[in-house]
Amino acid sequence: MSTPRDDVALYGLIAEYDTPDEVVRAAEAARKAGYTKMDAYSPHPVEGMEDALGLRPTRLGFVVLAMGLVGVVAGFGMQWYAGAEFYPLNIGGRPMNPWPSYVVITFEVTVLLAAFTAGLVMLARSGLPRPYHSIFNAPGFERASRDGYYLCVESVDPRFDASAVRTFLEGTGPVRVEEVAT
């Protein structure tokens, strides 16, 4: 295991840890050591990992807000157009464009658009659905959805050097360090 293999292209080197605290400390150390192309994998969200990896905050909220506002305009606009412009129906002499009657549907359309934006944009930005990802080549990676915590330094990192990264990762107290084939 310890000899680097030349026959397979390397996706990166992955270190496995038993606890969330260890992987957070390792990620912190890796960032301070200057690695930038890396990711951590865990069975549940790990507190402090975003800061440790130096992740930028997600901008998902702004997208959802924008689509929610589109929903407000589209929902109200549809009812106004149908009721007041396209096919005005006189029902008991009541107003043609009664905005209180339009509140419910406007709200529902807003929530519908915003919610599906939140869910689907989240999946799309994370590249899901995705049938193949190199990280699953890591030996024993099944633990990543059960009780294992991983830090992977990827070979696209400008400072990536297989033996140096291995030495670094082994210094962070992992259970093991493995190669990940692409």
Added chain:
Amino acid sequence: MAVTSGVPRPVVETKRVIGRGQTSGGIDDVVNSPVLVGPQRTPRWWWIGFGISLALLGLYLFSVVRLITVGVGIFGNNQPVSWAMPIINFVWWIGIGHAGTLISAALLLFRQPWRTSINRFAEAMTIFAVVCAGLYPILHLGRPWVFYWLLPYPNTHGLWPNFRSPLDWDLFAISTYASVSVLFWFIGLIPDLATLRDSAKSRFQKLFYGVLALGWNGSAKAWQRYNRAYLLLAALSFPLVLSVHSTIAMDFAVSQVPGWNNTVMPPYFVAGAVFAGFAMVLILAVPLRRAFGLEKLITLRHLDNAAKLMLATGMIVVYGYGVELFYAWYSGVEYEIFMAYNRVFGADHGWAFWLLIACNLVAIQPLWLRSVRQNPLALFVISLFVSVGMWLERYVIIVVSLTKDFLVSSWGNYVPTFWDWALFIGSFGLFGTLFLLFIRLLPSIATTEMKEFAHHDAHHGSDAFETIREAYYRGEVRA
């Protein structure tokens, strides 16, 4: 293994939010093992339940075929009671669904950690209840095959639906609620499906869970977006769930029928929905935790808290009954006053009101006692009473108000027919079939969230109040 052996197993109850010493692997094993066992090791109670559910589903489908081939005249609905069992059942089922969304969305926003182990099956309950509910208004349309006329779509009639009608608000509210609930549930399931994919044994399981998990790998960036999306979905679902039952209440409140035209209807309907929903959560949770050995994850604390919410919302509902009667008197409208008198003392349907009071007011009073709230069997029985009571509430509101409204010459009565009952009892088959398939094929507890919570519990304790209370009982802290 708790699921497959017929030998009684010692039950270790705990009053903490999570049993002590839960590990990530241990949570997976307890929750996922009943899902991952092969078909030949499916427990016998599941097959019995599934058989009964399928039989009732057959009755349901037969009733639907009968309805479509013969017509809506097979029901007892007629003037003046044109909204009868189909709408009672519709409101009843959709109300049940509300507790699931409330648990998963509202309790998340209020940072109530005890939601974590009951949210997943409660969300499933929501979706299946909405399926049962949503079919009723369509089925009682008379021509159910043209229900899509309610939707705004380009059509050769050159017509739009009437957006000023609460019935169209209903369509938007329920379809949005159904689709957002499914999305929220599925997004929540993705990491758990990845866990199942990674521990799957058979080829079918690997394929089934592998496809559903969408390639989730649990990377830190993915978790960051996931958490934000989940929070946003919760924040959107909470007002949504309030809007849905408010809209249903407005189907009544916007009309002029005595007993319906009342501003208290939306909040009172929402409280009633949560009340009925928590009853159904308890009806499902009590057998589920026993059957799957989940006592350390769905603990007595969860039952206690759910019972407290049931008591609180139940008392709001009872207050609503009082307000309805008060306003009937205070309005000075003779039709309203007569309606109230007829509802309480009427010869035809007065029994329904008093049975309703017995179920929704009297039966829940034992919940003031902690010993009752922490007794699963007692909660199960009380919840059955509440479910019956909430059905009767809609019966009283819909049927009793419509039988005798304004003109004495237009008064009438309503008697449900065989097909009314068949479609109602059959809908339990629809719900039961879907729910049993869910607990067999998908994890009934959100394992990912439980792992995070177990980790948090190991570091900080499950909640500050408990730490203080335990210290108090040890004599270390004085009140």
